[in-house]
Amino acid sequence: MKKKRNRVVAWIGIVLVLAMIATACGGGEEVDLGDAAVTTTAATGGGATPTTSGSTATTSGDTGGGGGVLVAAQGAEPDRFDPHLTSAYASFQVLENVYDTLVQPGADLQMEPALAESWTISTDNLTWTFKMREGVKWHNGRDFVAEDVAYSFNRILDPDVGAANAWRFGSVESVTAVDDMTLEIKLNRPTPNLLVSIGGFKGMSIIPKEIVDDGTIDTFPIGTGPFKFVSFSPGDGVVLERNDDYWREGLPYLDGVQFVAIPDPTVKLTNLQTGEVHWVDSVPPEQIESLESDSGVVVDRASGGDYHYFALNQNREPFDDVNVRRAIAMAIDRDEITLAAQFGAATANQAAIPQGNFWYEAIAPFATSDTAQAQQLLADAGVEDLTIEFLVTSDFPETVTQAQVISAQLADIGVTVEIRDVDFTTWLADEAEGNFDAFMLSWIGNIDPDDFYYAQHHSTGGFNFQGYANPEVDSLLDAARVETDQGARKALYDQAAALIINDASYIYLYNPDNISAWLPDVTGYAVRGDNAVRFEETQLNR
Amino acid sequence: MTGFVVRRLIQVLLALLGVSIIVFALIHLVPGDPVRVALGTRFDQEIYDRLVQRAGLDKPLLEQYFSWLSNALTGDLGVSFRSGRPVTAVVLERLPATITLAFGALFVALVISIPVGIVSAVRSGSKLDYVATAASQVGVSVPDFWAGIMYILLFALTLSWLPPSGYVSFAESPWEWVRHLVLPAVTVGLISGSILTRFVRSAVLEALNQDYVRTARAKGLPESRIIRKHVLPNAWIPIVTVIGLQLGFLLGGVVVVEVIFAWPGLGRLALIAVQDRDFTVLQGAVLYIAFMFLMINLVVDLLYAYLDPRVKYE
Numbered sequence: 001m002k003k004k005r006n007r008v009v010a011w012i013g014i015v016l017v018l019a020m021i022a023t024a025c026g027g028g029e030e031v032d033l034g035d036a037a038v039t040t041t042a043a044t045g046g047g048a049t050p051t052t053s054g055s056t057a058t059t060s061g062d063t064g065g066g067g068g069v070l071v072a073a074q075g076a077e078p079d080r081f082d083p084h085l086t087s088a089y090a091s092f093q094v095l096e097n098v099y100d101t102l103v104q105p106g107a108d109l110q111m112e113p114a115l116a117e118s119w120t121i122s123t124d125n126l127t128w129t130f131k132m133r134e135g136v137k138w139h140n141g142r143d144f145v146a147e148d149v150a151y152s153f154n155r156i157l158d159p160d161v162g163a164a165n166a167w168r169f170g171s172v173e174s175v176t177a178v179d180d181m182t183l184e185i186k187l188n189r190p191t192p193n194l195l196v197s198i199g200g201f202k203g204m205s206i207i208p209k210e211i212v213d214d215g216t217i218d219t220f221p222i223g224t225g226p227f228k229f230v231s232f233s234p235g236d237g238v239v240l241e242r243n244d245d246y247w248r249e250g251l252p253y254l255d256g257v258q259f260v261a262i263p264d265p266t267v268k269l270t271n272l273q274t275g276e277v278h279w280v281d282s283v284p285p286e287q288i289e290s291l292e293s294d295s296g297v298v299v300d301r302a303s304g305g306d307y308h309y310f311a312l313n314q315n316r317e318p319f320d321d322v323n324v325r326r327a328i329a330m331a332i333d334r335d336e337i338t339l340a341a342q343f344g345a346a347t348a349n350q351a352a353i354p355q356g357n358f359w360y361e362a363i364a365p366f367a368t369s370d371t372a373q374a375q376q377l378l379a380d381a382g383v384e385d386l387t388i389e390f391l392v393t394s395d396f397p398e399t400v401t402q403a404q405v406i407s408a409q410l411a412d413i414g415v416t417v418e419i420r421d422v423d424f425t426t427w428l429a430d431e432a433e434g435n436f437d438a439f440m441l442s443w444i445g446n447i448d449p450d451d452f453y454y455a456q457h458h459s460t461g462g463f464n465f466q467g468y469a470n471p472e473v474d475s476l477l478d479a480a481r482v483e484t485d486q487g488a489r490k491a492l493y494d495q496a497a498a499l500i501i502n503d504a505s506y507i508y509l510y511n512p513d514n515i516s517a518w519l520p521d522v523t524g525y526a527v528r529g530d531n532a533v534r535f536e537e538t539q540l541n542r
Numbered sequence: 543m544t545g546f547v548v549r550r551l552i553q554v555l556l557a558l559l560g561v562s563i564i565v566f567a568l569i570h571l572v573p574g575d576p577v578r579v580a581l582g583t584r585f586d587q588e589i590y591d592r593l594v595q596r597a598g599l600d601k602p603l604l605e606q607y608f609s610w611l612s613n614a615l616t617g618d619l620g621v622s623f624r625s626g627r628p629v630t631a632v633v634l635e636r637l638p639a640t641i642t643l644a645f646g647a648l649f650v651a652l653v654i655s656i657p658v659g660i661v662s663a664v665r666s667g668s669k670l671d672y673v674a675t676a677a678s679q680v681g682v683s684v685p686d687f688w689a690g691i692m693y694i695l696l697f698a699l700t701l702s703w704l705p706p707s708g709y710v711s712f713a714e715s716p717w718e719w720v721r722h723l724v725l726p727a728v729t730v731g732l733i734s735g736s737i738l739t740r741f742v743r744s745a746v747l748e749a750l751n752q753d754y755v756r757t758a759r760a761k762g763l764p765e766s767r768i769i770r771k772h773v774l775p776n777a778w779i780p781i782v783t784v785i786g787l788q789l790g791f792l793l794g795g796v797v798v799v800e801v802i803f804a805w806p807g808l809g810r811l812a813l814i815a816v817q818d819r820d821f822t823v824l825q826g827a828v829l830y831i832a833f834m835f836l837m838i839n840l841v842v843d844l845l846y847a848y849l850d851p852r853v854k855y856e
Contacts, residue, residue, distance in 0.1 A: 077806075077814075080625045087582025162593045164585040218626050234635055234806030235709040262707055262804040266691060270699050270706040395817070425574030425819050432578070443583075455584065462587060 083205035099205035099223035125190035226536035304529030311466035325504035395424035546855035576623035644792035650731025659742025681736025786842035
């Protein structure tokens with residue numbers, strides 16, 4: 001009897017503990033999944049299976065549509081959906097299709113009208129007046145007005161909001177809506193690249209005030225773009241549906257887009273090859289060749305304004321000596337680095353801006369693998385047994401590969417490279433604190449030359465971590481910033497670039513290709529130079 | 543009994559406190575901060591300083607910890623730096639996938655380890671025993687990231703039997719739920735199963751060598767009855783202990799496998815939180831993992847009383 005009672009007590013105890021676990025899991029705050037949770041299952045069917053998800057979509061009448069649901073694989077999960085606060089590429093891949101900017105870069109990266117139909121510039125170049133596009137509606141049905149733009153830009157400018165992109169408004173004095181259809185931007189200095197600053201990137205999206213006020217901007221974004229946000233969950237990813245009221249007549253063609261996050265690159269490609277997804281965001285360069293020979297997959301690439309480089313710490317000896325930096329710049333072989341790190345899917349370049357870009361200028365002062373002259377320069381500088389601690393991050397694995405190749409190349413001139421491979425967050429902290437002999441990374445998404453040079457090479461630039469200070473470069477960059485004549489502006493930047501390259505402030509390596517792949521059923525998509533992912537003209541032929 | 547449970551729960555709370563201190567100290571030992579990560583590669587210093595101040599990251603570490611702790615004690619685990627959402631919600635939405643994979647993997651592990659372990663103990667020294675021991679050695683040694691990729695290439699790409707990755711909730715489609723679960727559950731389950739097989743085998747072997755088994759044999763009981771009535775009941779305690787540990791481990795998320803199979807579980811959440819220095823989310827995730835582990839241990843201890851009448855808790 002005693003034994004039996006013991007068992008009963010034990011069971012009661014077990015049940016109690018399990019109940020506690022259950023309440024601990026389910027208790028606490030109510031999880032607010034918004035309206036999203038209700039619609040998720042209806043819209044997507046069997047998770048990441050294109051065939052099932054497409055079948056539930058309804059064909060809409062006259063203006064395009066009926067194009068099925070495209071399943072797109074992205075390498076990471078979006079963190080949040082507030083375009084002014086996120087810095088995650090995965091979030092922008094989604095938001096690119098939900099939000100609009102005032103103006104936007106076209107396929108050639110020249111700025112085109114978007115929510116603004118046209119604009120005029122005052123004779124003193126200090127007032128820009130934008131005319132809004134008529135008949136644009138938010139996804140919640142409200143009419144889009146100039147006040148929405150003023151609200152969005154002032155939000156980015158408000159330091160309490162903490163928008164990283166506030167720097168793009170460095171010359172902006174005020175943003176005001178004159179009436180429903182007219183916006184006025186006043187500047188404190190002429191700003192020839194204003195259009196790129198306010199529209200070159202979806203971090204400058206125009207948002208409606210109401211979703212900030214009710215706090216849903218991070219969970220349920222409402223824009224004016226080609227697709228409406230439906231839901232997000234870690235399992236199903238992001239579900240978007242066609243915006244029937246989109247301001248570009250007849251677009252988009254697709255009924256919807258589903259973004260699923262697949263972190264492992266091999267598994268991501270397997271999902272494409274098995275038809276689980278229609279499109280993958282990036283392809284590791286080493287896989288291009290095998291994929292291009294696979295007739296079941298389309299691979300496309302485009303080169304943009306991205307560039308890879310490394311920089312030597314000019315606050316440390318002996319890298320403060322320009323000849324030491326030049327010696328290193330001429331001892332390396334950029335083609336070899338490019339081949340090793342990108343399997344040829346890149347173009348070696350001693351400058352930042354790639355050929356084909358309006359701002360390109362052929363500047364290539366250094367010979368390749370000129371070990372004799374490099375050794376001479378080092379000897380003249382009195383440098384012996386030089387060791388360089390190279391800061392790289394395996395979160396961007398190409399930086400590690402490049403450092404290894406550079407290490408072998410510099411061994412030829414008697415320079416030792418010690419590679420310090422850390423995670424990216426540590427890398428950022430070390431870079432900011434000047435804790436390196438050399439660091440290596442890339443800059444992405446640049447369009448205007450001011451983006452390429454000012455923050456990195458002006459002596460007061462916020463990202464001049466290598467400690468470069470050349471008064472001539474400073475005055476050229478300051479002058480180019482306010483030069484409104486395009487030709488004269490380019491001439492200023494060409495001079496500045498020549499100095500930056502000759503002084504080896506950055507040692508530029510190459511411009512990489514942006515690469516995506518998709519199934520042959522997908523048409524109307526092209527890889528863009530700025531790596532923006534836009535599905536508004538994409539079609540799915542089933 | 544009640545006293546025992548209460549005492550253990552107090553211990554659990556103390557352990558959680560210790561865990562939170564360790565996590566807090568560790569993540570602050572490594573360089574980097576969440577504000578820099580959130581701002582991306584380009585921003586004004588003024589914005590950075592203001593965000594650091596607003597998040598309280600400029601305060602002394604002890605003060606930061608106690609302000610977190612005082613909120614945590616009221617059930618508020620704070621807000622994720624990365625997503626701006628409450629930590630509780632961020633952790634909870636990962637639980638279904640985590641629990642699914644944990645029990646799926648445990649199921650695979652038990653189906654393999656219990657029969658194989660028992661048979662190889664009973665037939666100890668036989669060819670079958672050697673094969674089983676060797677197989678479990680292989681199972682423990684093969685790295686999960688490699689095995690996972692191989693299963694995907696074989697069963698998804700080459701044979702097209704199963705989807706390569708992803709998670710579908712049971713509510714959405716039970717059939718797709720199972721299909722997506724198979725590969726990750728097998729990847730993890732084979733490893734857990736290999737570990738468990740060895741424990742089952744040694745526990746049964748030990749029970750087989752006890753005097754009461756010799757007695758039972760001496761009085762002429764059939765071998766099958768000896769195994770069922772005398773050996774297994776005595777072997778259960780060590781086996782249940784190890785199963786509990788395995789389950790606790792699995793419920794903490796299996797980082798590598800979750801990454802490979804794009805499985806939206808806790809392990810991936812914790813990994814991203816570490817990468818982004820998202821202190822609050824990491825604390826939340828680790829506290830949950832520690833809590834599950836401790837609770838399962840408690841359940842296992844209570845199970846002892848059921849399995850072994852000699853065990854009493856006062």
